[in-house]
Amino acid sequence: MLNPTQLSALSRMFSSSVISEIAKKGQSPLFSRLLSEASLFEFYDADNVTIGDAFDTAFSLLRRSGLRNEYVYRSALIRNVLLGRHSLRTASMLTEFRIGSSKADMVILNGCGTVYEIKSDRDSLARLESQIENYRKAFSKIYVIAGTAHIQDILEKTSEDVGVMSLVRWNRISIVREAKENTDYICTATIFDSLRLSEAIDILNELNIDIPYLPNTLMRNAIRGIFTKLNPIDVQNCMIKTLKRTRNLAPLSTLIANLPSALQSIALMVQLRSKDRDRLVETLNKPLNEAFKWV
Structure with a gap:
């Protein structure tokens, strides 16, 4: 049975800060500390088990009924819906x-x-x-x-x-x-507030609407005003098309294929440079005893 300290440590292993640190530096003192707090890997032969294996073991404990945190639910959705029904x-x-x-x-x-x-x-x-x-x-x-x-x-x-x-x-x-589609409440101002300004401008271009020529300090309010006058369904459709392009995950396909299954979800949530992705995969394949040197 896991105590609260162990459960907290296991959950924090799957945080963006841990994954970003490993990817950018090839090591993570935070991960080492959490590994120690979890007290779950002391029985391993650390020369024959990889750092990636440690993440898989941590995830196998977190996914037990009653212990499932938000990351377990996200992973299930990504596995079943994003990668199961669709693809990147x-x-x-x-x-x-x-x-x-x-x-x-x-x-x-x-x-x-x-x-x-x-x-x-x-x-x-x-x-x-x-x-x-x-x-x-x-x-x-x-x-x-x-x-x-x-x-x-x-x-x-x-x-x-x-x-x-x-x-x-x-x-x-x-x-x-089953969810039923309901467009009655779509609000163009809310959609605008959720977007980057460049994405909002892309939507106006898609709808063949002229973009005002204004200083940057005035542009956002002006574009928002235009959005409030547009057809909500048209804006929603263009928003989906635009976000699929600007938040495209296809470049991560190779990374996902080379990661332990426990880390595939967090890798889709953390923005990493190409060289950092390579470093992440390389580090995860190292023996677990390397992690004990990071403290």
């Missing part, structure tokens, strides 16, 4: 995507855009209604994915058009209620 060539993904006053845990962009809100067994449902209210303003399909303990409450708290998924096992998702 045909779909893209956004994480922690700002929509109104909320951040969507995950948005998968294919022909349409679908928001996935994660509620692990340890999460509260207190903000769920306001989160869904925000997500409706940018995307027409929403799913809430949760542990079995939350499913009934979520079904009761959400309307029939909001889909509900259950993480039955760490790698198997069951659809409890």
Whole structure:
């Protein structure tokens, strides 16, 4: 049975700071400290086990029912939906995507855009209604994915058009209620506020709308004003097309193929330079005893 310190250490191993540090420096003192705090790998022959193997073992413990954190849910969605139904060539993904006053845990962009809100067994449902209210303003399909303990409450708290998924096992998702497309609440101002200015300008170009020639200090407010007058469905369709291009994940295909399965999800969430990707793969293939030298 894991104690709170061990559980916290295991969860933090899958943070962007750890992966970025390994990728940029070829070592991570933070990972070494977490490895020690987890107290799970002392029995290994550190010469014959790789650093990547250590991540796989940590993930195998985190994905047990009752311990599943948000990363386990993200990994299940990426495995089953992004890489299962689609591919990095045909779909893209956004994480922690700002929509109104909320951040969507995950948005998968294919022909349409679908928001996935994660509620692990340890999460509260207190903000769920306001989160869904925000997500409706940018995307027409929403799913809430949760542990079995939350499913009934979520079904009761959400309307029939909001889909509900259950993480039955760490790698198997069951659809409890299908999401239905609902474009009634799409808000062009909310969409604009979620985008980079360059993406908003690309959308106007796609819609054949003239771009005002203004100083940078005035441009954002001017473009926002134009967005508020546009057809919401047209803007949403162009937003999905634009984001699939600007947030394209296809260049990461080679990296994903060379990573331990436990790290494929975090690699899609962290921006790394090409040389850092190579360093990450190289370091993960080193013996685990190398990590004990990083402290």
